Amino acid sequence: MSVSSVVLLELKAIDLSFGSSQVLKQLSLEVREGEIYSLIGPNGAGKSSVINIINGIYQPQSGQIIFAGQVLHNYKAKHAPYLGIARTFQNLALFKQMSVLDNVLTGRVLKSRHSLLGALLSLPSTQKNDDLQRFKAEEILKLLNLQEYRDQLVSSLSYGLQKRVELARALAAEPQFLLLDEPMAGMNHAEKRSIAKFIQKINQQLNITIFMIEHDLAVVMDISDHIVVLDYGKKIAEGTPQQIQEHPEVLSAYLGIQAL
Numbered sequence: 001m002s003v004s005s006v007v008l009l010e011l012k013a014i015d016l017s018f019g020s021s022q023v024l025k026q027l028s029l030e031v032r033e034g035e036i037y038s039l040i041g042p043n044g045a046g047k048s049s050v051i052n053i054i055n056g057i058y059q060p061q062s063g064q065i066i067f068a069g070q071v072l073h074n075y076k077a078k079h080a081p082y083l084g085i086a087r088t089f090q091n092l093a094l095f096k097q098m099s100v101l102d103n104v105l106t107g108r109v110l111k112s113r114h115s116l117l118g119a120l121l122s123l124p125s126t127q128k129n130d131d132l133q134r135f136k137a138e139e140i141l142k143l144l145n146l147q148e149y150r151d152q153l154v155s156s157l158s159y160g161l162q163k164r165v166e167l168a169r170a171l172a173a174e175p176q177f178l179l180l181d182e183p184m185a186g187m188n189h190a191e192k193r194s195i196a197k198f199i200q201k202i203n204q205q206l207n208i209t210i211f212m213i214e215h216d217l218a219v220v221m222d223i224s225d226h227i228v229v230l231d232y233g234k235k236i237a238e239g240t241p242q243q244i245q246e247h248p249e250v251l252s253a254y255l256g257i258q259a260l
């Protein structure tokens with residue numbers, strides 16, 4: 001997807017505290033439509049807290065969240081799917097004793113016009129709706145090369161495949177903005193490369209803006225359009241991968257690496 005000049009998400013002067021500990025300090029950021037936008041920084045910098053704010057799980061003490069031109073007031077996690085915001089979690093959150101297809105179908109709840117009465121009466125419209133949901137879920141499985149696992153229990157799959165199923169389930173909601181919390185955590189090199197390709201495919205083919213936290217800097221540098229570096233809840237740098245790689249403060253003081 002080409003990056004547009006339209007800002008899809010804006011955080012303005014966000015402050016977040018838990019008790020006496022201030023986690024985010026006057027944090028502002030802008031994510032443009034079509035971007036793969038990555039947030040990096042040391043452990044405890046506040047990255048997951050940012051995702052939890054964008055997803056409505058945490059409510060900041062002050063600041064504004066503006067999504068698609070709308071200031072969000074009293075914003076909670078239950079509102080996110082209606083805005084077209086979906087997410088994956090740092091630790092897998094799947095129904096492990098259900099099949100891959102059924103897990104993806106759970107992601108279609110909002111898109112389904114299924115009524116309980118219709119189901120009880122086996123109305124033709126209910127059957128049509130089920131067929132549509134299944135068709136959409138199958139399309140996503142195809143996109144992520146998961147068809148061959150469709151009927152397998154999630155618990156029987158490798159960790160890398162389970163992460164891909166989680167991605168599929170998030171996509172089932174047809175989001176316009178996808179939050180990925182460490183999508184490559186715990187993966188081997190080949191699995192990381194493969195998930196990176198799928199993230200690019202989702203961005204380009206489905207026109208979904210991606211907001212990602214990831215510790216693997218090589219992958220972040222490889223696929224991101226824009227990177228923000230957070231430390232102690234403050235933005236210390238932002239720019240293209242090249243600008244970030246050349247930022248001496250980021251490299252030496254905060255990420256503790258010499259060169260990428």
Ligand SMILES: Nc1ncnc2c1ncn2[C@@H]1O[C@H](COP(=O)(O)OP(=O)(O)OP(=O)(O)O)[C@@H](O)[C@H]1O
Binds near residue numbers: 023046048
């Ligand atoms: N619900 C909470 N209650 C209390 N403190 C919290 C809560 N959520 C986050 N914190 C604190 O906020 C700080 C930032 O945590 P956060 O998980 O956002 O950092 P992070 O950059 O995502 O770290 P990591 O890379 O290790 O996942 C930490 O000190 C953490 O303990």
